Amino acid sequence: MVQSEQEFLKQYDIRNYDVPLTTVDVAIFTLINSQLHVLMVERAEHPHKQRWSLPGGFIDLTQDTNLQQAALRKLKQKTGVKTSHLEQVETIGSAKRDPRGWSLTVLYMALIPFVEPLKDDLSVTDAKWWPFEKALKQRLAFDHKVLLGQARDRLRAKSGYTVLPVHVLTPPFTLTQLQQSFEELLGVAIEKKSFRRRIQSADVLVEVGEGLPEGGRGRKAMLYKPKPGVPQHAFVRAFGVDE
Amino acid sequence: MVQSEQEFLKQYDIRNYDVPLTTVDVAIFTLINSQLHVLMVERAEHPHKQRWSLPGGFIDLTQDTNLQQAALRKLKQKTGVKTSHLEQVETIGSAKRDPRGWSLTVLYMALIPFVEPLKDDLSVTDAKWWPFEKALKQRLAFDHKVLLGQARDRLRAKSGYTVLPVHVLTPPFTLTQLQQSFEELLGVAIEKKSFRRRIQSADVLVEVGEGLPEGGRGRKAMLYKPKPGVPQHAFVRAFGVDE
């Protein structure tokens, strides 16, 4: 019997197949007092009820037109933030990571300037910014400790050859503040001149007047904001990779 | 009513939820006559029956313990190759990419030395190596043209700052052959001395005697094979990024 594609589609029903459980999780990073923080939520539902986890959940097959949209929806739901740096990190899937069965999660990472977390969400009993290291030490839901680590690794690596860290500051900011962000996300100190040379050559900032120096004492500092749609600038050489 | 996690899991059935269709696809690359080729299969089944597509398909919830395993299984099924470079590229999902409904695919990329494709697979009427550019011009199934492009982009980028191209050659090979591989995967010419300096500093090859020069004329060339488990060497600077 030869079957047309139309006929095939008519009788196709995904429920006849064993499929994995699919979710999207987002590691949302920001800087608070020059310290890396990650937004975590406390689960209101089984499994792993009451444990802290990354914001995330199922794809809404009617609302979400694509994966990025699904991740963006999670981000907005927890922060109100609509645009920011959002990138896919990795997809993790295995038979064991969720007690409900074979499960797969698409991990995203977002960088945003600080905002208070929104809490109008029933699937969650609390939402708050954790200092990154402290979050890592919690007993998290599922394999979210591993996911946090992967997002952190990506963040560190890309901070070395892109201008990603501009996304975690609330403009306007000084170059000293920006350097501190780079250093915190990179995990190593950067030489001041090297840093400034690079930022200048990347051409991603706009001057917006002068402001107070760090600590309130000393020479006034130039203030900057990111150029609209900060170009995805990639440098040929990476920072802080010497032995 | 308070419900324990055990009770919750007992009554949980994924079939009560709308979930996306989930697949794994693998862009398998090799070099044939110094030309980049990609392994494609002709679909035996709806949808998109008889169109060429990337090897891939559903996760086997009982056989595959995790995602990487699923990708490895696809690779082995089509090539017999069990180990090689295999890395995740990106996960693409949308409501529209598959006529059966909301679908998501985890795209992998593999690099292997040339082997004849295996064809003992019922879901497929043919399997063959296509020159990459020619494959891109075919009318492919689903959004596989986009997937091919993403895998190609990743391949090009990583060939600039890693030793990835060592994986597409059948050892032993000469440095000239290896340079040609790098150039083909990168898409730009590399200066001979720069190339040799870098390969030497990466320390990923072992000498295995002497062989004929390229074209059969001229001085004999040293032959090499990759060191076992070729280290994931990343250079601080990228090749061929000048303007």
Add this chain to the structure above:
DNA sequence: GTAATAGTGTCTCTAAGACACTATTAC
């Protein structure tokens, strides 16, 4: 003036790029 922070000048060092050179082979 001093202390503190912002910002620059300039040398060194590493590794890519350019390119001419030597080495080895077949004929």
Add this chain to the structure above:
DNA sequence: GTAATAGTGTCTTAGAGACACTATTAC
């Protein structure tokens, strides 16, 4: 010898790193 390919020597260049220097402010 010539032609062809393998492989090296060495200068230039770009950009990170080091670090001392100047500039501007509050006090």
